[in-house]
Amino acid sequence: MEKFDINRPFDKISFSRIKKYPGQIFALLFVFLLIAGISIGIGLINPSFLYLTIPLIALPALFSLQVSINFLIEGRGISNKASFGFFLSYFSSQFKGCYRVVLTFFKSLLVYVVFSLIVAISYYYIAINVSPTFKESLDQVASLLQNDGFNSIEKLFENNDLLLFYHFSQGIPLLFSSLYFCHNILLNSLNVHIRSRVGSVSPSALNSLFSFMVRSDKKLFYWSFVKRNWPGYLFYGIGFILGYLLSFFLFPNMPTFAICFALFFAIFFLCFYLPFTFISSDLFIRNNDQNIKKFFIEFSLKSLEELKKTSIFTNEQINEAFKNIKEVEKSLDDAKKEQNEDKEEKDSIDSKKVDNDSSNNNPNGNEKE
Structure with missing residues (x-):
């Protein structure tokens, strides 16, 4: 039997398990994508709603998808009722804080701020030297804001120079910060497997244990995860860029739509790799059960x-x-x-069996005919 390689994406063992239940896994992914799409779509009304819909709707749906896939490949079967039960289990005391959403959010926010400053400052100094109208446009908007407050903020989106400035300053930082958020959520999905194996220990203690393990052996826990899942990050990035560009060309004067389009397409493309992520994580935990207990x-x-x-x-x-x-x-x-x-x-x-088979196939030994 082939050994599971913790550093290999599209591992053959994971792939063979997916091939056993293609229809059920597709159905689970479709339901997850539908729920995630609704939670992101609410952001079209106001992007600030995403701060509620993602942690309260999309992430519980991701948790349900993870547990459902693991149940399925173990041959335990899955139903709509069970999947909904897993959705609710996300809020239970056993799995409370398993994805470490609050900490991950603030880390991602820091990434967003850093990239925003880098991109905005770089774009500003390039644009004022390349486009003579860019600085004039900035001065006009500053004057409008000073005289009429935020009632004239729509003027920002009527100017192509400023619109491009806004898209670059928002799009690139959002790509890296959301990718970082996604990476941390998926890395913390290992925590779900650990919690299901460890007895009645407080969630905060289990989070501390997980952090302790990752810090103690980054090669085993962190870098092997990155190596296994880099195609997922690539799919996420491609989907994000395509979604952002689609929104830019379809709704050029509604830049806030780009956030929702980019996130939805990123999740859509990521879904092609999520089964590998969850199945390989389960195999990883099983293969390192002794290490985890240590x-x-x-x-x-x-x-x-x-x-x-x-x-x-x-x-x-x-x-x-x-x-x-x-x-x-x-x-x-x-x-x-x-x-x-x-x-x-x-x-x-096994070695003796091979030797016996070899001698039976060659009864004359080394004698020449």
Whole structure:
């Protein structure tokens, strides 16, 4: 059986699992895209609505898609009722904050601000040297805003120079910030698998555990994820650019529409890779189950060391907790040792079988006819 490669996009094992349920996966993607499209479409009324619709509608739908696909490839079946149940489970205490949306949003906002400043300043200095009318247009709008306030802001979108300035200053930063947001949400989707395997631990502690694991071994957790999923980032970027350009040519004087068009097309193109992302993440967690448990023990020991410095628990309670964790660690080592012994025994049996088959196929050995 072929081994799962944690660094390989379009992994054969993931692809073979998708081929077993093409119709069901397509249906799940269609429902997700429909819900995501509605949540983004509400932004056509006012882009500020996206701050509510994306975390409250689109992300729970993404969570439902992730869990539904994992249930499906495990052969457990899926139904509309179950998918809706997964949608609601996103708000449950077990999975509360699993995507770390608030932290990811503020990080993405910082990315947007940085790129906005870089693009706006660069465009400004290039435009005033290339287009003589650009500075005049800026002065006219500044004068209108000073005299008539924001009632004359529509004048901004009647001037081609300023319209292009607005699109560049908005489009490029939005591309990178939304891509960064998407990357972090998908990376944090690994957290969903961990939460489903770890017992009754508080969400904040599990988030800390996940961050601890990623920081402790970036090559294993972070960079392998990036290498597996770079086609998804590429699809997202292509969809975003196509959607933005489509809106620019169809609705040139309504630049706020470009936000919704770009995001919808980005999600649409990303859907072509999402099944690989979720299935490969599930395989990754299963293949590194022992490592994750080790990280959990290491994290617990570190937390207990910090608790020793406080007076929340008695020394007897903390020492008992240390003892229990050490016993779990020993059992994991024993289990891993047994697993390696079983593997060696199996390899030995397979090797003998190959030798026997070879001797049966060549009964005369090395004798020449």
